[in-house]
Structure formats: C-alpha cells, structure tokens
Amino acid sequence: ADAAEETTVSAELVAQRKRAVDEWNAWRVRVGEEVEEVRRARGELVARIQEETEKEQEQDKEEIE
Amino acid sequence: MRPILLQGHERSLTQIKFNQEGDLLFSCSKDHIINVWFSHNGERLGTYNGHNGTVWTIDMDSKSFFLVSGSADNEMRLWSVQTGKCLFVWEFPTAVKRVAFSDDDKQVVCITEQRMGHQGAIRIFDINRDGDGTQQSLEPTSMFHPVGSKATVCAFPYMPGLILTGHESGKVALFDAQTGEEVLSNERAHMDVVTDLQLSPDRSYFITSSKDKTARIHDAKTLTVLKTFSTETPLNSAALAPNMPYVLLGGGQEAMSVTTTSLRQGKFEARFWHRVFEEEVGRVKGHFGPLNTIAVHPAGTAYASGGEDGFVRVHHFDESYFKTRPYGETEILN
Numbered sequence: 001a002d003a004a005e006e007t008t009v010s011a012e013l014v015a016q017r018k019r020a021v022d023e024w025n026a027w028r029v030r031v032g033e034e035v036e037e038v039r040r041a042r043g044e045l046v047a048r049i050q051e052e053t054e055k056e057q058e059q060d061k062e063e064i065e
Numbered sequence: 066m067r068p069i070l071l072q073g074h075e076r077s078l079t080q081i082k083f084n085q086e087g088d089l090l091f092s093c094s095k096d097h098i099i100n101v102w103f104s105h106n107g108e109r110l111g112t113y114n115g116h117n118g119t120v121w122t123i124d125m126d127s128k129s130f131f132l133v134s135g136s137a138d139n140e141m142r143l144w145s146v147q148t149g150k151c152l153f154v155w156e157f158p159t160a161v162k163r164v165a166f167s168d169d170d171k172q173v174v175c176i177t178e179q180r181m182g183h184q185g186a187i188r189i190f191d192i193n194r195d196g197d198g199t200q201q202s203l204e205p206t207s208m209f210h211p212v213g214s215k216a217t218v219c220a221f222p223y224m225p226g227l228i229l230t231g232h233e234s235g236k237v238a239l240f241d242a243q244t245g246e247e248v249l250s251n252e253r254a255h256m257d258v259v260t261d262l263q264l265s266p267d268r269s270y271f272i273t274s275s276k277d278k279t280a281r282i283h284d285a286k287t288l289t290v291l292k293t294f295s296t297e298t299p300l301n302s303a304a305l306a307p308n309m310p311y312v313l314l315g316g317g318q319e320a321m322s323v324t325t326t327s328l329r330q331g332k333f334e335a336r337f338w339h340r341v342f343e344e345e346v347g348r349v350k351g352h353f354g355p356l357n358t359i360a361v362h363p364a365g366t367a368y369a370s371g372g373e374d375g376f377v378r379v380h381h382f383d384e385s386y387f388k389t390r391p392y393g394e395t396e397i398l399n
Contacts, residue, residue, distance in 0.1 A: 017342055021395045024341045027291075028398035031269045031284070035223050042225060 066386070068351060069107035071377035073100045078371025079121050080358045084129040084146075087362045090369055091132065092377050093120035099134055101146070104367060107379055113144050115151045122163045126170035131198060133173050135161025141175055143198060152198040155190070158183045167221040168268060170194065172206070174228055174242075176216050184210040187219060187228060189242055209245020211238070217259050222285040223268035229285060231259030231273055237288055251288040254281065260316075261302040266363070266399065272312055274303035280314050282340065294338045294345075302358045305340070308365035309387075310397040312340045315356030315370055335359060335370050341397055351378050 076095035083090055083104060090104045099113035099120055118137030125132050125146060132144040137160040143153040159178040166173055172189055179185035188205035214234035222229045227248060228240045235255030239248045255275035264271045270291070274280045280303040282292040294303075300316035314336040333352035338345050354373030361368045367381040 017392060018395070020341050021397055024291075025396070025398045027284075031286075032267070032398075034286075035267050035269050038223055038225065 066349070066380045066383055069379040069381075071100075071102055071107050071109070071379060073102075073109050073112075074098065074375050074377070076375055077354070077373040078357050078375065078377060079119065080123055081360045081369050081371040081377060082123060082125065083360050083362050083369070084125050085127045085363055086129065087364050087366070089125075089129060089146075090360070090377070090379065091123050091125060092371055093123045093134060094371075094375070095119040096375075097136075097138075099123060099132070099144075102377075102379075104362065104369070104379060105381075111149045113142075113149055113151070115142060116140065118160070121161065124164050124166050124173070126166050126192075127168070128170065130194075131166075131170070131192065133164045133166065135164045135175055137161075139177075141173075143192070143201060145198060153201040155201075155203065157186075159185075163216075163218050165220045166192075168223070172221070174219050174221060176219050176230075179215050185215045186210050187216060187230070187240065187245070189228070207243050207245070209240065211240065211245075211247070218262040218273075220262055220264055220271070221268070222264065222271070224286060229262070229264075229271065231255075231262045233258050235259060235275060235277060237262075237273065237283060239288065249288055251283070251290070254283065254288070254290060255279065257299075260300060261358070263304050265305055266307060272303045272305050274300035274314060274316065276300070278316075280312065280338075282312070292340060292343055294343055296336060296345075301356060302370075304359045304361045304368070306337075306361045306365050306368070307363060307399055310340050310392075311346065312338050313359050313361060313368055314338060315359040317352075317355030317373075333372065333374075335368070339392065342392060346391055349380065352376065 074094040074096050078094050081092045090102045093099045097116045101110045116136040120136045122135040129146050132146050134142050139157045141155040141161045157177045159180045163176040174189050177186045188208045191206050214232040216230045218231040220229045226242050228242050230238050236252050237254035238250035255277045257275050257277035259273050259275050261274040272282050276299040278296050280294040281290050298316050302315040304313045317333045331353045334348040334350050337347040352372035356370045358371040369379045371377045
C-alpha cells in the first residue's frame with residue numbers, strides 16, 4: 001500500500017511539475033512575441049527618423065548649392 | 066567546478082558584472098576602486114581610479130565601450146572601458162546608489178540617495194556616443210523624486226519610456242521616464258528592502274532579492290510575482306542563469322551575528338534554485354562573509370560572487386553541470 005501511495009505522490013508531483021513547465025513556457029512564448037513587436041515598432045521608428053533626417057540634410061545641401 | 070579567487074580589492078564588494086560578451090568581469094568596492102578581470106583566468110586587466118568614496122554601482126554598455134559608475138563621493142563617472150580613462154563626471158548633492166544602461170546604450174538611469182534635506186532622485190541621462198565620449202550633457206533629460214519609499218535599484222525594462230524600480234519598503238514599481246509618474250506598482254512585492262534587481266536577457270522579466278529572505282521573479286510589464294524562492298537568510302543579490310533553469314542567490318547574516326566557526330570556515334554560500342519549480346538544488350560554499358553581489362556569465366557558463374570579505378570568486382561550470390537534469394529532460398525556455 002505504501003509503495004502504491006508513493007507512486008501516486010510521485011505521479012502527482014511529475015504532473016504538477018509538467019504543468020509548471022508548460023505554464024512557464026507558454027508565458028515565455030507569449031511575452032517573447034510582445035517583446036519582438038515592441039522592438040520592431042521601435043526599429044521602424046528609428047528607421048523613419050533616420051530617413052527624414054537624411055532627406056532634410058539632402059535638401060540643405062541642395063539649398064547651399 | 067574550479068573556483069578562481071580574485072584578489073584585488075581591499076574592502077567589501079558592492080557590485081560585480083560580466084560584459085555582454087562574457088570575456089570581462091567588472092567589480093566595484095568600498096575601497097573606492099573599480100577593477101576589470103579576464104573572466105576565463107581571473108587575471109586583472111585594469112583598474113579605474115578616480116572615485117573618492119565607496120563605489121556602489123557599475124554598468125557597461127552592450128559594446129563594452131563605456132563603463133558608468135556611481136559612488137558615495139556623490140559622483141557618477143563615465144569611463145572608457147579600454148583605456149581606463151575617466152571621460153566625464155557628473156556631480157550630485159548625495160551619493161549615487163545605482164546606475165544602469167538602456168538596451169540601446171543611449172541612456173543611463175541613476176538613483177541618488179535621500180539625505181540631509183535632499184530628496185532621493187531618479188535621473189535619466191542621454192549618453193552622447195559621438196566622438197571620444199568626453200562631450201556629455203551635465204543636465205539630465207529627465208529627473209523625478211519617487212514619493213513614499215526610497216528607490217534602491219533601477220533598470221530599463223523592454224517597454225519603451227518606463228523605468229523599473231525596487232524600493233526600501235519592498236515595493237517594485239514602474240515610472241514614466243518623462244513625467245516621473247508612477248505608472249504601476251506592487252507594494253507588497255517584498256516585505257523588506259529590495260537589494261538587487263537583474264533583468265532577463267530580453268528585459269521582459271526580472272529577479273529581485275530582499276532582506277525579507279526571499280528572491281522573486283516578476284513579469285516586467287504587469288509586475289506580477291511569478292516565482293518565489295524562500296531562504297532562511299537575508300538576501301543581497303539574485304541572478305538568472307541563462308540557458309539553465311536556475312537562479313542564483315547570495316546573502317547571509319552580517320558578520321556581527323555569526324558564530325566565529327562559520328567565519329573561519331568560509332561557510333557563506335551561493336544558493337542555486339530551480340527557477341520554475343521554486344526548489345533549492347544546490348549550494349556552493351567559499352566566502353568568509355555575506356555574499357553582496359552575484360553575476361552569471363551571459364552564456365550561462367560561469368558565475369561570480371563578490372563578498373563582504375573583499376574577495377571575488379569566479380566559478381566555471383563543469384560538464385556535469387550542463388548534463389545534470391535533476392528534473393528530467395523537459396525543455397525550459399529562457
């Protein structure tokens with residue numbers, strides 16, 4: 001009976017640990033996507049500012065000429 | 066694990082950090098000095114001399130180009146990592162307790178202490194990366210005074226425009242970097258002083274340590290506590306081990322309240338906990354006083370601890386550490 005009980009306990013523990021890992025991994029995937037989105041948005045913003053600055057500089061150059 | 070003992074400080078360590086590549090380890094101390102070491106053999110590469118008080122805090126940019134430091138001499142300094150030259154000095158009315166770079170290396174956030182009629186302040190500086198680094202603005206791009214409990218630690222999370230803080234009361238909070246408004250807080254993140262805060266590589270979660278004897282993992286955006294690691298000793302530092310499912314905790318009772326036996330034997334331990342199962346998996350003895358600061362190599366191949374005893378101990382993990390799967394073959398995402 002003791003052995004059976006132990007098996008049940010360890011089976012429960014294994015199941016509990018599996019749930020904990022699944023939960024953690026699911027959360028990491030979800031947050032990873034969010035982080036990616038933020039990075040992409042920031043990258044696009046930086047690219048746009050750079051483009052605008054370059055355009056302005058070109059215009060300045062033309063005016064000087 | 067082969068420990069390397071770094072002897073180059075005469076007083077207790079306050080913070081240690083690996084650079085992003087992991088080839089260098091930086092350390093600062095109450096002896097007013099900052100040292101840089103080769104992490105693979107513990108050879109000292111250089112020293113950053115100039116502060117006239119305890120150096121409480123350091124951080125490096127992601128390129129290992131600039132080093133920023135904060136000290137009890139009320140100064141924050143910018144250094145060239147390579148030449149060891151001080152490039153710029155900012156002066157404040159009180160001590161600088163914490164500094165941190167943003168992930169794009171363009172900003173630094175710092176905490177100055179509340180003292181003698183001066184409020185504690187959080188300032189954000191733009192770092193001018195053009196030229197040799199000596200042309201910096203004396204004025205912060207923003208500055209605010211958190212009301213209520215003093216801020217003890219700070220960092221830039223992945224969310225733009227926000228500053229993450231830990232406080233003396235145990236609170237963890239998010240502040241608007243421009244307005245200084247407290248956007249979100251978890252008043253009961255800890256029950257006592259937050260002593261350390263280290264971000265995950267993608268800055269989406271972080272681990273804190275506290276005098277309340279626990280370390281916790283929090284979601285950076287929601288400030289939800291995800292994991293708790295409960296020990297029997299006040300904690301000074303907590304670090305995430307990349308690519309392994311562990312966290313490392315360091316602390317210990319102050320030397321005053323410790324029996325002389327443990328002082329003689331170097332019994333102060335770094336503690337390894339499973340980050341998902343919240344169970345302790347191992348301890349590494351060695352220090353002769355409390356562990357003040359812990360850092361893990363960015364590739365997860367080594368860790369270092371800085372002690373109240375003035376020593377830095379670097380441990381490179383053996384093969385067995387990577388092969389050990391105490392909880393089976395399940396993959397745990399970083």
